[in-house]
Amino acid sequence: MNQLPALARVFAYLSLLTVGGGMAAFPEMKILTVEVHKWLTFPQLIHIYSVGQMAPGPNMMMIVVIGQWAGGLLGAMVTLIAFFGPTALLAFIVARLWKRLEKWPWRKSIQEGLAPVSIGLLLAGCFTMAKGSVTGLDTGAIAVGVLLILLQYKINPALLVLAGAGIGILSFTTK
Amino acid sequence: MEVRTLMNDAAAKVAPEVLETAAPAPTVSVWQILVAFLIIGATSFGGVVPYLHDSLVTKRRWIDDKQFVEMLSISQSLPGLNATNMAVLVGEKLRGLFGSVVAVLGMCLPGGALMYAVGIFYHLHGDHAWATAALKGVAAAAVGLILATVVGLSKKALSRKFDFVFMAATVLAVNRLHWSVPRALIVVGILAILFHRPHSMRKAGILR
Numbered sequence: 001m002n003q004l005p006a007l008a009r010v011f012a013y014l015s016l017l018t019v020g021g022g023m024a025a026f027p028e029m030k031i032l033t034v035e036v037h038k039w040l041t042f043p044q045l046i047h048i049y050s051v052g053q054m055a056p057g058p059n060m061m062m063i064v065v066i067g068q069w070a071g072g073l074l075g076a077m078v079t080l081i082a083f084f085g086p087t088a089l090l091a092f093i094v095a096r097l098w099k100r101l102e103k104w105p106w107r108k109s110i111q112e113g114l115a116p117v118s119i120g121l122l123l124a125g126c127f128t129m130a131k132g133s134v135t136g137l138d139t140g141a142i143a144v145g146v147l148l149i150l151l152q153y154k155i156n157p158a159l160l161v162l163a164g165a166g167i168g169i170l171s172f173t174t175k
Numbered sequence: 176m177e178v179r180t181l182m183n184d185a186a187a188k189v190a191p192e193v194l195e196t197a198a199p200a201p202t203v204s205v206w207q208i209l210v211a212f213l214i215i216g217a218t219s220f221g222g223v224v225p226y227l228h229d230s231l232v233t234k235r236r237w238i239d240d241k242q243f244v245e246m247l248s249i250s251q252s253l254p255g256l257n258a259t260n261m262a263v264l265v266g267e268k269l270r271g272l273f274g275s276v277v278a279v280l281g282m283c284l285p286g287g288a289l290m291y292a293v294g295i296f297y298h299l300h301g302d303h304a305w306a307t308a309a310l311k312g313v314a315a316a317a318v319g320l321i322l323a324t325v326v327g328l329s330k331k332a333l334s335r336k337f338d339f340v341f342m343a344a345t346v347l348a349v350n351r352l353h354w355s356v357p358r359a360l361i362v363v364g365i366l367a368i369l370f371h372r373p374h375s376m377r378k379a380g381i382l383r
Contacts, residue, residue: 017356019254020328023321027349028356047301047310050317051293057216057223057286058258064287065294076291080283087255088279091263092272094253105373111252112376113368116338117360119328120345124359126321127350133314142312146319151326158221161316168312173305 003070004078006037011063011082018087020118022060026125039070046132053161058084142167203237203269205277211235212262212281223258223282227265237269251332258282335379341367 010032017025026049033039040048045066052062060083067079094101101107134140146160211230219226224247231237238246246268250260259279266278300306333339341363348359 016254022256046314050314053317055286055289056219057282058256061286061290064290068294084259088259088263091253091260092275095264095267109368109371109373112334112371115332116341117345117364117367120342123325124346124349130318134318139315142315143319146316147322150323156221157320161313164312164316165309168309169305172308172311
């Protein structure tokens, strides 16, 4: 079955929801990729999202994995273009218009108004993900630990995610 | 250095064309843009913004600090990831449409190739006991990372206490009422934009 049109449709739609960060699209991504199209399972989605946090570049490159699983190399490429094309085009148009928009008073209103909503979407995405990944005291402790360390110290977050892998191997393999 | 002093806010607002001639964008080839963004795309572990600043402002001097901050604020208020939106804006400034296209490609290719390899590796070894254990730890750590991002953004981007009501309303709409993300974005977003209408921001002293 050819998944390419569905991949293009789903990821072009998801790209427009990434206001404030990729995580904002996560609840919708879970519904579409896991429940509707069954390209992967919810634990797999959480895994590749989290591993993706250690990769360089835009922090949603995990979409490549979904594209690959659903449609091979071509699927990965379609997913990439669908996910970054529409928003890149929008940014390009805004870049051209920006000088004119600068004096429009509602521009600031939109910026200020969207800030709490986009942070809320980020948090909603985080809760969706936590439902599948923070399942007990042990994983809860890792999440809270990472949060506290990041709030207290200036440290590369990718290192902490890597440390999470280390702690995981040390503490969960024996069980 | 005299050029820099010209670039204050007032100059930019009164006569943007003076600014353009006072600080012409350096002539940068499409290849140079591609190489710069490939390097950023391959090395920016743990978040792209500091790497973008280091490469484009500090090392190559293609844009200055003020332009960088302005582009970042545009990137953050548009849909799309900061990393690719910044690539579009910087590429457009330096070399127009082609500049944007190669900047985005450079930004995405290294991480994309790496994740492609991860996808293959996961299918081969993802169900080994040690892999499952590592992924459990990684996923929990990622939740902490997103929470830290939420805290950091709230401190920086929220100008009024009432913003937390909009934030909570968005979370409840998506997680409890199971609204779709666009529905929450449009309904709560419009309310929040109206709350921050120019008249009310002037009163609160946020807008002059």
